[in-house]
Structure formats: structure tokens, C-alpha cells
Amino acid sequence: MKIIVLMKQVANKDAILRIGKDEKWIDESDISHQTNESDGYALEEALRLKEAKGEGEVIVCTLGAASAKTVLKDALARGADRGIHIIVNEPNKLSPFQIAKTIADAIGEESADLIFTGLQSDDASYGQTGVILAELLGIPHATIVIDLDRSSLGESLRLKRELESGWYQWFTYKLPALLTIQSGISQIRYASLKGIMAAKKKEIRDVTPGVEDYASAQKIEKVYLPLKTKQTQMLGDGDAKKGALELVEKLKTEVRVL
Amino acid sequence: MSILVFIEHKDCVLNKASLEAVAAAQSIAKDTGLKVTAVIPCSKDCSLAQEISQYNLDKVIVAKNDKLNIYTPDGYADAWEQIIKQTNAQYVVMAHTYQVRDFAPKVAARFGKEIVGDCIRYTNNGGKLTFTRRIFLGKLDADVTIEGGAPYFVTFQSGSFRGDNAEKGSAQTETVEVDVKELRMTPEEPFQEAKASVDLTKSGIIVAVGRGIKSQENIAVAQALADALGADLAASRPICDAEWLPIDRQIGSSGQTVAPKVYIALGISGAIQHTVGMKNAGTIVAVNKDAEAPIFDIADYGIVGDLFEVVPTLVEEIKKAKS
Ligand SMILES: Cc1cc2nc3c(=O)[nH]c(=O)nc-3n(C[C@H](O)[C@H](O)[C@H](O)COP(=O)(O)OP(=O)(O)OC[C@H]3O[C@@H](n4cnc5c(N)ncnc54)[C@H](O)[C@@H]3O)c2cc1C
Ligand SMILES: Nc1ncnc2c1ncn2[C@@H]1O[C@H](COP(=O)(O)O)[C@@H](O)[C@H]1O
Numbered sequence: 155m156k157i158i159v160l161m162k163q164v165a166n167k168d169a170i171l172r173i174g175k176d177e178k179w180i181d182e183s184d185i186s187h188q189t190n191e192s193d194g195y196a197l198e199e200a201l202r203l204k205e206a207k208g209e210g211e212v213i214v215c216t217l218g219a220a221s222a223k224t225v226l227k228d229a230l231a232r233g234a235d236r237g238i239h240i241i242v243n244e245p246n247k248l249s250p251f252q253i254a255k256t257i258a259d260a261i262g263e264e265s266a267d268l269i270f271t272g273l274q275s276d277d278a279s280y281g282q283t284g285v286i287l288a289e290l291l292g293i294p295h296a297t298i299v300i301d302l303d304r305s306s307l308g309e310s311l312r313l314k315r316e317l318e319s320g321w322y323q324w325f326t327y328k329l330p331a332l333l334t335i336q337s338g339i340s341q342i343r344y345a346s347l348k349g350i351m352a353a354k355k356k357e358i359r360d361v362t363p364g365v366e367d368y369a370s371a372q373k374i375e376k377v378y379l380p381l382k383t384k385q386t387q388m389l390g391d392g393d394a395k396k397g398a399l400e401l402v403e404k405l406k407t408e409v410r411v412l
Numbered sequence: 413m414s415i416l417v418f419i420e421h422k423d424c425v426l427n428k429a430s431l432e433a434v435a436a437a438q439s440i441a442k443d444t445g446l447k448v449t450a451v452i453p454c455s456k457d458c459s460l461a462q463e464i465s466q467y468n469l470d471k472v473i474v475a476k477n478d479k480l481n482i483y484t485p486d487g488y489a490d491a492w493e494q495i496i497k498q499t500n501a502q503y504v505v506m507a508h509t510y511q512v513r514d515f516a517p518k519v520a521a522r523f524g525k526e527i528v529g530d531c532i533r534y535t536n537n538g539g540k541l542t543f544t545r546r547i548f549l550g551k552l553d554a555d556v557t558i559e560g561g562a563p564y565f566v567t568f569q570s571g572s573f574r575g576d577n578a579e580k581g582s583a584q585t586e587t588v589e590v591d592v593k594e595l596r597m598t599p600e601e602p603f604q605e606a607k608a609s610v611d612l613t614k615s616g617i618i619v620a621v622g623r624g625i626k627s628q629e630n631i632a633v634a635q636a637l638a639d640a641l642g643a644d645l646a647a648s649r650p651i652c653d654a655e656w657l658p659i660d661r662q663i664g665s666s667g668q669t670v671a672p673k674v675y676i677a678l679g680i681s682g683a684i685q686h687t688v689g690m691k692n693a694g695t696i697v698a699v700n701k702d703a704e705a706p707i708f709d710i711a712d713y714g715i716v717g718d719l720f721e722v723v724p725t726l727v728e729e730i731k732k733a734k735s
Contacts, residue, residue: 167623167681170702171551180552191650250517251526279547282517282527289521294486294596297514316666318510323602325484331596336666338653370560372528375542377554380706386698386714394717398725401697402733404713409695411617411641411674412733 155210155307157200158238158261160271160284161193161229162245163222167276178374179246189225192272196335198342199302200270201233206304211235213264217257218245223358230353231345237358242365246278249371254286260361262291268311269332273298288332295332296325300339413562414470414499415441418506418516419452422483422602424459429507431575434467436568437505438579443536446502449473450583453491453590455481461585468581473499479592482599488515491590493522498588501563508567520565527565528558530684532572549683550706570688610644610660617643617674620663620690621651624679624700624719628656634678637723640730646670648680664689678719682707699723 165171166186174181197214204210214229216222217240226237240260242248248256261269269291271284288295300322301314312326316336327333345353389404390397406412417437420427437448447470452458458474465472475491496504496519504519506512508530517527531543532553540557543566547554558564612618619638625631631645638645645661652662663670664686675693680686682698682705690696691710698711699719708714715722 165548167549168702171548171704173552180548195653249526251521251524254521277548279530279545279549280526281513281529282520285514285517286521286526289489289518295518296485296597298510315514316510317602318665319669320604320666321602322605324600326598326600328596338649341655368560370525370558372526372543372556372558375555375557377547377552379704380546380550380553380709382709384710384712386708386711388708388714388716390715390717392716394715394721395725397699397715397717398722399729401713401715402726402729405674405730406733409674412730 155204155207155268156213156264156266157203157210157268157270158213158215158264158266159193159197159200159229159234160257160269161197161214161216161225162190162272162275163187163216163218163225164190164275164277173377177376177378179377187221187224189228190272190275192274192335192337194342195337195339196270196272197229197232197234198340199335200268201343202340203268203302203304203307207307213238213266215257215261216240217242217253219243226358227353228345230356230358231350232343233349236356238361239358240361240363242363248365249368250278250280250283251286252365252368252371254283254290255368256363256365257283258287258290260363265330267329269293269330271332271334273334273336284332284334291332293330293332294327295334296327297334298336299333300336413446413502415444415446415448415503415505416496416499416501417448417450418504418512419450419460419464420507420509420511421452421454421458421460424454424456426460426463427507427509428575429509429570431578432570432573433505433507433568434469435573435575435578437503438468439573440503440505440534440541443541444502444539449499451475451492451495453480453488455479457587465583465585466580467583468579469583472583472585474585474587475590476587477590477592479595483511484595484597484599485515485518486595486597487592489518489522490592492519494590495588496523496563504563504565506567508569512567516565516567523563525563525565527567528556529567530569531566532569546684549681551681551704569684612644612646612661612663612668612670615644615670615672617641617676618646618670618672618690618693619643619676619678620646620648620680621657621678622648622680623650625651628654630720631656633720633723636727637676640727640734643676648686677707677711678723680707681705682710
């Protein structure tokens with residue numbers, strides 16, 4: 155059984171975002187990066203499925219600049235078997251269709267039984283790369299997957315999807331299939347020292363794709379800080395203690411809960 | 413040529429988010445001179461068609477096939493593909509619900525397209541529409557245009573348009589039998605998890621923690637504030653994912669929706685999936701060390717600072733005030 159996991163490198167959640175000179179993206183030059191949150195859960199689920207089955211291969215794949223190799227190395231240290239790095243210098247200039255098409259070209263021949271992606275990237279937040287990829291590969295997909303019935307794995311797989319406001323639904327999918335994984339599906343493991351050593355010997359295949367031009371892309375014209383809609387009373391002038399004192403005063407006199 | 417708008421339902425009961433999409437489609441119709449057709453995939457002569465025909469629309473189409481009795485992405489994609497082709501649609505407008513997230517990109521991909529997804533507004537610049545999306549978990553906005561030919565697929569975030577502003581009128585209804593090929597997935601009945609053991613919808617004051625709390629041990633810091641205020645403790649999703657607090661404490665689109673008198677957000681950035689669950693609170697207080705955190709956009713009171721400095725002082729002063 156072969157599972158491919160798509161993992162994207164994104165700006166660190168706590169990084170201060172500065173808008174780039176062309177105002178079309180952030181300035182990524184000296185920003186710290188991390189693996190997209192839900193992609194970490196996708197990897198964990200793939201590893202658990204392989205362990206439950208007792209055989210198989212977990213392949214991690216990223217499309218990104220040279221720095222994105224860290225994402226793959228980290229995944230290999232956690233237990234993935236090999237990596238595919240589709241090298242594209244400015245991935246944020248590509249639209250989700252282009253990303254999906256480029257990934258489809260690079261992994262199509264692997265004929266995986268399952269492809270896992272995160273449910274959404276924390277930077278571009280297109281929420282659709284996986285679904286488009288499934289359609290391009292001609293396989294069915296399920297989004298916002300929150301549980302797998304690992305024992306059901308065979309020609310098909312039974313999975314649980316999260317619906318809105320506390321509803322859920324089980325589906326059985328014929329394989330091959332692509333699943334977009336919701337965060338929280340399983341607790342994520344850390345890389346062990348042994349894992350980190352073992353990762354050094356694992357293969358990462360570099361792919362230099364020819365990215366096709368794509369006429370229907372959504373094009374970012376401008377990025378900017380959201381316009382404020384509410385009058386917020388900012389308290390304390392950056393002094394935490396002073397802010398706390400002022401807030402207690404407000405809770406007494408304006409909100410009247412004290 | 414028309415604008416198609418998706419009417420989402422479960423067993424012919426409307427998902428109200430679709431009325432927001434109707435309002436959005438009507439607005440785009442005014443700007444483009446196109447007409448709006450509502451589309452309802454269903455296995456029957458959907459009883460919802462009558463209700464939807466009371467809106468100012470050109471037409472209501474029930475896309476009918478036995479296999480559309482329960483939602484599947486394959487079934488919906490087949491139905492939509494045919495309706496889009498038959499109507500020569502220019503725009504396809506939908507609410508950005510979980511179901512739409514599931515099938516809309518698949519439909520778009522069949523036309524070699526993608527979705528301009530989760531938009532919060534659009535502007536009309538001389539006939540060319542520019543859509544605005546939130547990126548980086550709400551920290552930035554992006555204005556985007558769509559290149560190439562129609563159909564254009566657009567989804568709007570919950571709350572971007574008001575459903576009760578959808579214009580009334582009267583539309584003719586029509587049933588179109590659609591082909592649905594093999595379904596590669598078998599759905600079971602949707603269900604709700606056992607009832608949450610804590611019902612936060614009745615809380616008067618809520619202290620909510622986000623990833624800024626850093627570790628499970630630090631939850632005690634927030635608990636002390638909750639105790640001092642007589643408040644209930646809640647959390648953003650990552651806190652529940654990490655099992656630092658049980659899932660029934662989660663606020664947001666996949667957790668509980670609350671409207672307490674006071675909501676105090678500690679170290680929560682304010683992503684839309686969180687704020688949909690609490691934005692109707694009477695008073696919102698945000699403590700965050702990042703002055704640009706989107707939570708401040710909806711807060712009544714904000715403190716820019718380290719929650720580990722703010723909260724202990726708060727607890728101390730509240731105790732004093734109460735004694
Ligand atoms: C389909 C879907 C459904 C989802 N459902 C939900 C849901 O129901 N509920 C939900 O909450 N999320 C949900 N999410 C996730 C959501 O998009 C965000 O990822 C999540 O809400 C972020 O949680 P957070 O604010 O705690 O963490 P972060 O976004 O990481 O924010 C942490 C904040 O803490 C601040 N901070 C750090 N240290 C300190 C300190 N010492 N003092 C003060 N501030 C500090 C940082 O500046 C930052 O703003 C969903 C996502 C998707 C795609
Ligand atoms: N450049 C990329 N490299 C690897 N995986 C990606 C990339 N872009 C998107 N993905 C995958 O697709 C998911 C959804 O991304 P998005 O459509 O941008 O919200 C992510 O969680 C990743 O798993």
C-alpha cells in the first residue's frame with residue numbers, strides 16, 4: 155500500500171508579516187517557516203494507517219523553494235519513507251489549479267492507493283488544491299476527514315467527515331482516493347533521535363517541473379491589512395499591567411460585571 | 413448567460429447560508445446585467461423550490477436524479493457539470509460551507525477552473541469584478557481578479573452578505589433530469605456526537621484560551637481568571653486538538669456557537685472559523701501580544717501584551733474589586 159502525503163511550507167504562525175514591495179504577497183525573505191498545520195496531521199494519519207496495515211510506504215511531497223526541503227526532512231524523521239521535492243522558487247505566485255496540475259504531473263506515475271493533504275493551507279487558504287488534484291488524477295476525494303476506520307482498509311476505506319455545527323458522517327470510499335485531513339484527527343508524534351538519524355539515509359527525489367501557464371488563474375492584485383470595522387478601545391498603551399488595571403475599571407463601570 | 417446560485421439543503425430543509433449566496437448573486441447581477449438562476453440538486457420535485465421561487469430570480473432549477481437523495485461529491489459534481497453547460501453560466505456563486513468546500517473545486521476543475529474561495533466582498537471596477545479574500549488566517553486581505561473565460565466560480569464567507577437582504581420576487585421553477593454516473597463513495601446517515609457535557613451557550617462570561625497559552629500547565633493561568641470572574645473556560649481548536657481541554661470546550665465553526673455577556677479571548681488570533689462562534693458576544697475583550705492580530709478587529713476592549721503578565725494582574729484586581 156502506497157500513501158502520498160502533501161505537505162506545504164508556510165510562514166510561521168507567530169511570524170510578523172510584512173507586506174512585500176510589490177504588495178502582492180508578504181516579504182518572505184527573512185521570515186521563519188513551519189509545516190502547514192493540518193499537513194502534520196495528514197502525515198500522522200498516514201503513518202498510523204501504514205502501522206495498522208503492517209506494510210506499505212509513506213511518501214511525502216512538497217512543492218516549494220529550496221527551503222521547503224526542511225518540511226520533507228522533518229517528515230522523514232517522523233517516519234515517512236521517502237520524499238519528493240517539486241522545486242518551484244515562488245510557489246505563492248501559482249494558483250491552486252497550477253499547483254494541483256504540477257503535483258499531478260510529478261506524482262501521477264506513483265499510482266498511490268491513497269493521497270492525503272491538509273484541509274487548508276494557513277497562508278493562501280485556497281482550501282482546494284487536494285480536490286482539484288483528485289479530479290485531475292481521476293480519483294474520488296473526501297474533505298475534512300476527522301477519523302479513519304483503519305481496520306476497514308482493503309479495496310475501500312471507511313472514513314468520518316466533519317460536517318458543520320457538530321454533525322458528522324461516515325462514508326466508504328473505493329480506492330484509490332484522496333482525503334483532506336482535518337487537524338486533531340490523531341495526536342502528532344515527535345521525531346525521535348533514531349528517526350532523525352535514519353532520515354539521513356532516506357531518499358528525496360528532486361523534480362524540476364515546467365509549470366504550465368494557466369489562463370484561468372485567480373491573480374492577486376494587492377494584499378493589505380484588513381480595514382478595521384469596529385471601534386476597539388485599546389487599553390494600557392502597550393503596558394500589560396496598566397492594561398489589566400484599565401480593563402478591571404471598564405468591567406466595573408462600563409460592562410458592569412464586577 | 414446567467415449567474416447560477418447554489419441552494420444547499422438536507423432533506424429539502426434549506427441551509428440558510430444559501431440565502432446569503434442569493435443576496436450575493438443578486439448583487440453581482442446588478443453589476444453585470446446578468447440574470448440569476450437558483451439550482452437545487454435533489455432526488456424529488458424538491459419542496460424547497462416553491463420557497464426559493466419567492467425570491468427575485470429569473471428561474472429556479474431542480475436538478476433531479478435518484479442518486480441525489482443524499483449528498484455525495486460525485487453526484488453533485490455530475491449534476492452541476494450538466495446544469496452549468498446547459499445554462500451557459502457566466503458565474504457560479506455559492507456560500508463557503510463545508511459541503512461547498514467539498515464539491516465546488518471538483519466541479520470547477522472539470523471546466524479547467526478553480527474557485528475564488530471564501531470571499532468577504534467584491535467591488536466592481538467598470539464591469540471588472542475584484543474579489544477580496546482573507547489570507548494568513550485573517551491577518552491580511554487580498555484583492556484578486558479572475559483571468560480567462562467563464563464560468564467563474566466564487567464562494568462567499570458566512571456573513572459577507574445578509575440573507576434577509578435577499579430581494580423577494582417571483583421566479584418560475586423548472587425540473588431538469590440530470591445524469592449521475594457511478595458514485596465511488598457510499599454515504600451513511602449524518603449524525604451528531606453525544607451531547608456536549610458542558611453547555612457553553614448558557615454561560616454569562618467566558619474566558620477562552622488559544623495557542624498563546626503555550627502549554628497544558630498554563631491552562632491554570634486562565635482557569636484562575638475564570639474562577640475570579642465566575643466564568644466558564646473555553647478554547648480555540650488547536651487547544652482541543654492537543655487535548656489540553658476537552659473538545660466540548662471548543663468554540664467556532666466546528667465547535668459551539670456562544671453569545672455570552674462577556675467573552676475574554678486570551679492568546680487567540682481571531683481566525684474566521686473561531687470568530688463565527690463568538691462574534692455575537694455582548695462585550696469582547698482580547699489579550700494578544702500581536703497588535704495586528706485579527707481578533708482586535710472585533711474586540712470592544714483590547715490589550716496588546718503578554719497574557720502571562722496581563723492575567724495575574726487581572727485576577728488580583730478582580731479579587732480586590734469583588735471583596
Ligand atoms: C474547516 C475548518 C474548521 C475549523 N474550525 C475551528 C473551530 O471550530 N474553532 C477554532 O477555534 N478554530 C477552528 N479552525 C482553525 C482556525 O482556522 C485557526 O487555525 C484557529 O482558530 C487558531 O487558533 P488560535 O487563535 O488559538 O491559534 P493561533 O492562530 O496560532 O494564534 C495564537 C495567538 O496567540 C498570540 N500569542 C502568542 N503568545 C502570546 C502571549 N504570551 N500573550 C498573548 N498572546 C500571545 C499570538 O500573537 C497569536 O495571535 C478551523 C479551521 C478550518 C479550516
Ligand atoms: N505547495 C504545496 N506543496 C505541497 N502541498 C501543498 C502545496 N499547496 C497545497 N498543498 C496541499 O494542499 C492542502 C490545501 O492547500 P490549499 O488549497 O492551499 O488550502 C495543503 O494543506 C497541502 O496539504
